[in-house]
Amino acid sequence: MVRRSPLFASLDDEATGTLLGQMTRLRMERGDELFHEGDIGDKLYVIAEGKIKLGRTSPDGRENLLAILGPGEMFGELSLFDPGPRTATATAVAETQLLALTNEQLRAYLQDRPVVAATLLAALARRLRRTNESLADLVFTDVPGRVAKALLDLASRFGRPVENGVIVAHDLTQEELAQLVGASRETVNKALADFATRGWLKLEARAVLLLDVERLRRRSR
Numbered sequence: 001m002v003r004r005s006p007l008f009a010s011l012d013d014e015a016t017g018t019l020l021g022q023m024t025r026l027r028m029e030r031g032d033e034l035f036h037e038g039d040i041g042d043k044l045y046v047i048a049e050g051k052i053k054l055g056r057t058s059p060d061g062r063e064n065l066l067a068i069l070g071p072g073e074m075f076g077e078l079s080l081f082d083p084g085p086r087t088a089t090a091t092a093v094a095e096t097q098l099l100a101l102t103n104e105q106l107r108a109y110l111q112d113r114p115v116v117a118a119t120l121l122a123a124l125a126r127r128l129r130r131t132n133e134s135l136a137d138l139v140f141t142d143v144p145g146r147v148a149k150a151l152l153d154l155a156s157r158f159g160r161p162v163e164n165g166v167i168v169a170h171d172l173t174q175e176e177l178a179q180l181v182g183a184s185r186e187t188v189n190k191a192l193a194d195f196a197t198r199g200w201l202k203l204e205a206r207a208v209l210l211l212d213v214e215r216l217r218r219r220s221r
C-alpha cells in the first residue's frame, strides 16, 4: 500500500527499502489527533493502514472536512514545501498506521531524485484539481448531488465489490459525512434516507452498501 504513494513511485526495491528504513512508524486509534491546524509542521506522513480525516474549524466551532485519506495516500507536505503552519488538523478515524519522514530527510531525498519530485508535483496538482471541483460543487451542486459524489469518491478508494453492489466501510459518523459534504447533518441524513428509499443504497453503521452506482453517478452530476 505504501508503495502506491507518490513518494515511492518509480523507486526500485533497494531505494524503497532505504527510504522505508529512514521513516518512523506510528500507530493511532480512532479519535487520536496527529497534529492541529496552526501547529508547526516538520514531517510528512504516508498512510500504511487505516484512515485519516483532515479538517478545519471555523472561529465559531463548526467543522469542515477537507478530505478523508486512506492507505497509500500522503499528507502533511504543504507545510514542508511552503514553510508555515499546518493548514488542517489530522485525526485518525480508524485504527491507523503511519510512516513519517522529516523535512530534512525529504529535502535530502529529493535532492538527486527529480523523478520523485515530479511525481510529488503531480500529486499536488491532482489535489488542486480535486479541491477546485469541490469548490465548484459547493456553489453549483445541491446537497443530495454532493452526497452522491462523496459516496462515489469514498467507494472508489474504500469500496469492495459484493454480490449485490459495493460495500464502502468509510468509518465516518453521519456528522463527519455531513462535514465532508459541507452541509448540515439533517440535510445530509435526508438525502441519504431518500437514496435508501429509492433502493440506491443501504445504510449501515459507519458503512454504506451502494446498490445502484449508476443512479448515484447520474445524481452526482
Ligand code: CMP
Residues within 6 Å of the ligand: 041, 054, 066, 067, 074, 075, 076, 077, 078, 079, 080, 085, 086, 087, 088, 089, 127, 131
Ligand atoms: P499540512 O498543511 O502540512 O498539514 C495538513 C495537511 O492536509 C496538508 O499539509 C495537506 O497534506 C493536507 N491537505 C490540505 N488541504 C487539503 C485538501 N484540500 N485535500 C487533501 N489534503 C489536503
